[in-house]
Amino acid sequence: MEYKDNDFHRKLQESNLYSLTEFFKMLGNPTRIQILLLLMEHDACVSELADRLGYTQSAVSHQLSLLKSNKLIKQRRDGKMMFYTLVDEHVKMVIGQGTEHILQR
Numbered sequence: 001m002e003y004k005d006n007d008f009h010r011k012l013q014e015s016n017l018y019s020l021t022e023f024f025k026m027l028g029n030p031t032r033i034q035i036l037l038l039l040m041e042h043d044a045c046v047s048e049l050a051d052r053l054g055y056t057q058s059a060v061s062h063q064l065s066l067l068k069s070n071k072l073i074k075q076r077r078d079g080k081m082m083f084y085t086l087v088d089e090h091v092k093m094v095i096g097q098g099t100e101h102i103l104q105r
Contacts, residue, residue: 022070023070023072025070026066026067026070026072027094027095027098029063031053031055031059031063032063032066032067033095034053035049035053035060035063035064035067035073036067036072036073036086036091036095037095038052038053039073039084039085039086040086040092040095043076043083043084043085044083044084045081045082045083045084046060046061046064046082046084049064049084064084067084068084071087072086072087072091073085073086073087073091074086074087
């Protein structure tokens with residue numbers, strides 16, 4: 001989606017600016033980025049994420065809670081297990097474009 005420079009200012013009111021700032025704060029942590037990258041591959045539970053990242057389940061749960069409260073991921077129950085997934089394709093797109101930007105340096 002392409003925007004003209006003045007379109008951003010018109011569309012973002014003060015409350016939206018706060019939400020946008022919080023969105024980028026969530027992307028400002030390497031652990032959360034690693035979690036999001038893994039969730040771009042497939043839905044996962046806390047134990048799988050912890051194993052793949054080499055972190056404790058407690059540390060991963062804390063980061064998942066932050067990501068969920070900022071609406072970057074959502075959870076679904078499958079029996080006794082809770083699985084996490086990206087909220088929508090926009091999260092994937094932002095991370096993908098950020099990755100492309102970094103790799104082109």
